Amino acid sequence: MEKVGGTRRFAERDVDAERDMDLSFCFVHPQYQRQGVASSLLKLGSQEADARKARFWCTSTPQAVSTYEKNGWRVVETHEVDLGKYGGNSIYTRAWMVREPRGD
Secondary structure, eight states: OOOOOHHHHHHHHHOOTTTOEEEOOOOOOGGGTTTTHHHHHHHHHHHHHHHHTOOEEEEEOGGGHHHHHHTTOEEEEEEEEEGGGGTOOSEEEEEEEEEOOOOO
16 A cells, blocks of 8 residues: 655655754644634644744644644645545545744
8 A cells, every 4th residue: 555645755855853843743632622722732832933943844634724824824735645545535635834933
């Protein structure tokens, strides 16, 4: 079976491992969604990134792109995964996103 890994090549191309930060996973239990939990977590990480003057990278699910955008992130590129290759019947689009450091 072919490996998906499309956004991995974006990271290899864009991320400065010595300076940048990477958010690997950020999920909120459904019982606590739509209460600002994810935004609070992103704010904490963003404050640390700003203190380090670091870009903050992540790969987002389609459902979370708007939450990231509301918190200062932007889509750099998207990666489409043909789920038909894996037994599904649709295209799943993941977003490669970045938040630039803020402050002086």
